[in-house]
Structure formats: C-alpha cells, structure tokens
Amino acid sequence: MDRQKQIANALETYFSDANLLWDKVMQQHLDESRDGCVSFDQLAKLKKMKALEVTPSEIKEAALGHSMTKLKISKDSSAIGRIKPYVRNKTEELTDWSIYVEGLGKKHCTEHQIADLFSQIGHVSYVRFPPDRNGDCRCQGFCFVEFDTKQHVEKAVETMNQDNLRVMSKRQWLDLRDEYLAHQKKTSGHIKQLWQEYNNKHLEKEEEQQPKEDISYPKNVIVFVQNIHVKSAKTTVKALLEQSGASITFMKHKKGVDSCHARLASSEDTKKVVEYFKAHALIQASGTDIQGTATENASQAIKVRAISGNEEKIYWMTDQMGANK
Secondary structure, three states, X not given: OOHHHHHHHXXXXXXXXXXXXXXXXXXXXXXXXOOOEEEHHHHHOOHHHHHHOOOHHHHHHHHHHHOOOOEEXXXXXXXXXXXXXXXXXXXXXXXXXXXXXXXXXXXXXXHHHHHHHHOOOOOEEEEEOOEOOOOOEOOOOEEEEEEOOHHHHHHHHHHOOOOOOEEEEHHHHHHHHHHHHHHHHHHOOHHHHHHHHHHOOOOHHHHHHOOOOOOOOOOOOEEEEEOOOOOOOHHHHHHHHHOOOOOXXXXXXXXXXXXXXXXXXXHHHHHHHHHHHHHOOEXXXXXXXXXXXXXXXXOOOOEEEEOOHHHHHHHHHHHHHHHHO
C-alpha cells in the first residue's frame, strides 16, 4: 500500500463511528470545534500519524486524494471533518444515509444478520427496529439501515429490491408516510383513531386474546388514487378508473376529497389501471366526467399507485375494524 493511502486509511479510522465511541482525544477536538472539523496540525500529533511520521500538509494531500467521499475540508483549508454528522448515543438513523427495508425473513432477523446482508452494498453503521405495540424493539420483518455514505443508499435501492425484499430510501418512506397520513386525515378520523390506539398501546388486551399472526387478505389489489375532482361521486370515479379495462369491486371514497382507495378484482386488474394512468395524463373537467381530459400538467393529472407492505396491511386492518363495528 502506498504512503498516501496509508495516511488516508489512518485518517478515516480516526473519524469512524467505531473510533469516536471511545477515542477521548478525538471527542475533545470535535467538542471544541464549531464546524465538526479537526485541524491538520492536531491530527499530525495523534499516535497513528506520529508512527507514520507525517506532516499536516501530507495529511491534507492524502485526504484530497482518497477520502473526499467521507470527509470534507474546512472553509479555510486548515482542518478536516466528517461529511456525515456524528451523533453520540444515537437512537435514530440519519435520514439521508438510510434505507427502509421490509420483507425480511427468519434468516435476517437480527441486527448482525441484516448488517451482514447489506454489507455487500457498503459498510453498515446502524440498524434500527421500530418499536412494536408494546414498545419492544424487535424484528417484525422491517427495519431501517444506515450506511456510511449516501451513494450506498442509492446502490441499495437499485440492487436489493429482489427476493421478496422491498427497499426504498428513508426520505421516500417519509414522503409516502406523510402522503398516506394526509389522505387519512381528509377522509375520516377512523385511521387517526387506529394510529392513536396503536401508538398508545390500547390494543394490548385485544392482542392477548387474538393470534399474533398477520390478518389474511388478498395481496396487490388495492390502489391509491389522487387528483380526482372533489365533486365526483363514487360511481363516477369507478367508471373513470374502469375505462382502463380493469374491474373494480369496491370504492372507499367521499365527496369533497380529491383522493381515495379502490379495490380491484385481481392483481392483473391492479396492473392494468396503474399502467393506464401512467400512459394517459388525464384530469376531470367536472364532477361527472367519467372519461377525463388530456393535460400536459403532470402535477395535476390523476395518479394511481398500487399499495403494498405495511401500507396495504393498514388498509385491510382498517377495513376489518370497520366491518366489526
């Protein structure tokens, strides 16, 4: 290994999560810094750097040549620090460095097993299981995974959506969550009540009396529809969607709301309606428009998206609770 690479490796080690957990000297340097950077003069005095007999300028040169995906030079060029923020006593992953994963099986139900699975993409710095209804953090088939670099997030999304795994960036997961919650707030207080009960542990007694397995429901037959005319009746929206050739068996829609859920007869019908509205950018001219009018404004066009995973599970849980009332 050439000398510059040796220096860069030592430098990256000093700034790594594993080292910063116990290295009191580096912790002190970071605590005293306003921008999270440590000067090249201070770094040259550290043990590994002394062993390599390096100068501050050599450290800077090695960093510029090998470490710019993980480290950044200060504005005055006299110091260097991490691109990814360092958080002590971490309880949650950093959004832009993380992915959401679901579909995990029995072979990947521990932090170590999941880190090992995604190590083929890049170094995994953190794995988190969201708490269950009892507040216990255990694997329920989904988790968040944090990498050392943002590039690894993109690579994981591109290559790991296979073998029953569903992988997306945490940023996308947050967007979908916010979109779903906004829709539920507009349609009724029913889902809001469900989440409140879920988060406040009001279902503990019911859980003890019922099997813990997931409820059984048909997969890939629910779509979420947006940008429909607020004055459209349920029958109008159904006719509008069925011009795609798909068969719709049930609509959850209220007048005055521009979005709804539709239940298809089969997964093939789901694919038909989704692909139709991807290929046809349409808006409704009125609340009775069952054909739609072509538009060049993509943001206003009717959007149809198939739901899956936890989003799909919540839909069926809500449907079942409504049927039991």
